[in-house]
Amino acid sequence: MKEFRPITKARDIAAGGSVLLSEKTIAGAENAKTFFSRTGNMTIFTLQTFRQTFSLPFEFREFLKQCFELGNRSLPLVAITGAIMGLVLTIQSRPILNDFGAESMLPQMVAVSLIREIGPVITALICAGKIGSGIGAELGSMKVTEQIDAMEVSATNPMKYLVVTRVIAATLMLPVLILFADAMGLLGSWVGVNIKTDLNIVLYFSRAFSAVEFIDFLPAFIKSFFFGAVIGLVGCYKGYNAGRGTESVGIAANSAVVLSSLLIIVVDLIVVQITDILI
Amino acid sequence: MKEEADNREPAGTGQGEKVIQIRDLKKSFGAQHVLKNVSLDLIKGENLIVLGKSGSGKSVLIKCIVQLMKADSGSINVLGQEVEELKPKELAELRKKVGFLFQSGALYDSMTVKENLEFPLRRIKKGLSEKEVREKIMEALQNVGLESALNKMPSQLSGGMRKRIALARTVILDPAIMLYDEPTTGLDPITSQEISALINDIRNKYHTSSLVITHDMPCARAVADRVMILKEGEIYAEGTLQEVQKINDPWIQSFFKD
Numbered sequence: 236m237k238e239f240r241p242i243t244k245a246r247d248i249a250a251g252g253s254v255l256l257s258e259k260t261i262a263g264a265e266n267a268k269t270f271f272s273r274t275g276n277m278t279i280f281t282l283q284t285f286r287q288t289f290s291l292p293f294e295f296r297e298f299l300k301q302c303f304e305l306g307n308r309s310l311p312l313v314a315i316t317g318a319i320m321g322l323v324l325t326i327q328s329r330p331i332l333n334d335f336g337a338e339s340m341l342p343q344m345v346a347v348s349l350i351r352e353i354g355p356v357i358t359a360l361i362c363a364g365k366i367g368s369g370i371g372a373e374l375g376s377m378k379v380t381e382q383i384d385a386m387e388v389s390a391t392n393p394m395k396y397l398v399v400t401r402v403i404a405a406t407l408m409l410p411v412l413i414l415f416a417d418a419m420g421l422l423g424s425w426v427g428v429n430i431k432t433d434l435n436i437v438l439y440f441s442r443a444f445s446a447v448e449f450i451d452f453l454p455a456f457i458k459s460f461f462f463g464a465v466i467g468l469v470g471c472y473k474g475y476n477a478g479r480g481t482e483s484v485g486i487a488a489n490s491a492v493v494l495s496s497l498l499i500i501v502v503d504l505i506v507v508q509i510t511d512i513l514i
Numbered sequence: 515m516k517e518e519a520d521n522r523e524p525a526g527t528g529q530g531e532k533v534i535q536i537r538d539l540k541k542s543f544g545a546q547h548v549l550k551n552v553s554l555d556l557i558k559g560e561n562l563i564v565l566g567k568s569g570s571g572k573s574v575l576i577k578c579i580v581q582l583m584k585a586d587s588g589s590i591n592v593l594g595q596e597v598e599e600l601k602p603k604e605l606a607e608l609r610k611k612v613g614f615l616f617q618s619g620a621l622y623d624s625m626t627v628k629e630n631l632e633f634p635l636r637r638i639k640k641g642l643s644e645k646e647v648r649e650k651i652m653e654a655l656q657n658v659g660l661e662s663a664l665n666k667m668p669s670q671l672s673g674g675m676r677k678r679i680a681l682a683r684t685v686i687l688d689p690a691i692m693l694y695d696e697p698t699t700g701l702d703p704i705t706s707q708e709i710s711a712l713i714n715d716i717r718n719k720y721h722t723s724s725l726v727i728t729h730d731m732p733c734a735r736a737v738a739d740r741v742m743i744l745k746e747g748e749i750y751a752e753g754t755l756q757e758v759q760k761i762n763d764p765w766i767q768s769f770f771k772d
Binding site (some may be wrong): 250376377380381382384385386387388389391392428 | 577580582596606607609610612614616617618620621622623624633634637638
């Protein structure tokens with residue numbers, strides 16, 4: 236049997252009455268309230284970060300350090316992932332192209348797939364795992380151990396020092412990592428092609444790039460900045476707003492990865508739709 | 515007892531310049547009223563101890579002073595400025611004059627001891643030469659007896675050492691007021707004595723005024739000029755240590771039982 240709880244609605248207050256809502260409805264309303272409250276907080280955090288980005292002084296040394304931490308330290312992971320991505324895509328595509336008698340189109344197909352979609356999205360998802368969780372855990376542990384408070388009382392703006400530097404570093408480093416992953420992917424693809432045939436690397440790349448135009452490259456390059464901003468912002472937001480106790484550090488890292496991965500897919504969908512309309 | 519406290523003047527009312535004046539401070543978290551009408555004065559050069567059980571609102575009180583938390587109502591005047599009314603830049607300027615020792619020490623994990631001390635120094639005391647920075651760091655480390663820890667990471671230090679380095683990081687800025695949040699919690703008795711001695715040394719050397727939040731009686735005995743006891747968010751008793759010790763109240767007496 237359903238349980239009902241009397242809830243006084245605004246419109247009934249004038250009439251002096253109340254209505255009955257089921258527990259399920261009340262729980263649904265609470266969930267909706269939580270969702271909108273979190274979305275609002277995230278939006279405010281994003282706007283604050285944006286505002287702090289354009290106010291002086293800029294923490295240049297910390298920004299460079301973060302570029303090194305987020306960019307350089309992610310290179311091996313991105314390189315291996317990119318190479319395997321290209322290799323697997325080549326091996327998987329070859330039989331189908333062979334059926335259509337279009338095996339010679341393999342470099343072109345892999346290049347377009349990698350540069351337009353697979354390279355940016357897969358690399359961004361990998362970076363969401365590495366960079367997003369790293370930022371979430373780092374800022375989360377700083378929050379739990381009062382290091383952020385210590386920074387604030389020593390007259391340093393933690394939003395500027397911790398958040399702005401990481402968000403800008405992630406925004407600028409992700410396109411570089413994606414370009415690197417694309418290059419490694421094409422190299423992996425060349426290795427994949429050479430498993431069954433013998434194709435010169437120069438010929439492979441000239442064929443691959445014959446199918447790629449600037450208009451294929453541009454939207455992918457632009458969206459990679461947004462992917463970077465999403466990873467940086469979500470990681471910082473989750474870490475900066477971590478609760479108390481060591482448990483919340485793990486929660487911050489985990490939720491940073493989950494939310495940024497989801498948002499990367501959403502941003503990708505939006506950019507693809509916009510590109511489809513404009514081009 | 516409660517009525518006596520209500521009728522009394524705010525803690526610290528007396529002679530001397532008041533560096534902190536708090537009036538009718540209230541702070542709630544939802545339905546939980548953590549601070550209810552707290553008023554106190556910190557006199558220049560004194561060590562004021564705020565005693566209370568865990569959860570009595572002690573830490574919230576000092577976090578409100580430096581605006582790490584916003585009070586619901588009441589006024590906080592620090593060095594002649596109403597902190598609630600300060601703009602961010604003015605608040606940042608005021609914070610430079612107030613040192614805060616966190617319960618956990620709050621050393622920056624990613625920095626060495628030297629970098630931890632350099633970080634606030636270079637931002638607040640701008641214009642210092644490399645030599646002056648190095649001298650100040652070494653002096654601060656000498657004050658806490660840890661010159662050898664200069665290049666160590668916080669993870670290589672014991673709990674007591676971390677507290678002492680955190681103290682050095684705060685003192686290096688020559689603050690006018692020191693706020694100590696549970697300075698001896700989690701430390702062994704000998705290290706606690708050393709930290710208590712350091713609190714006195716800092717007061718004597720730098721003429722700071724200190725507000726010490728604690729429930730550690732040996733620390734309170736070692737450093738207190740005056741004592742204020744918080745119970746359920748209200749001032750329950752206040753006076754010198756001897757005066758408070760003489761109050762015939764079982765709850766207060768429970769603090770002084772060894």
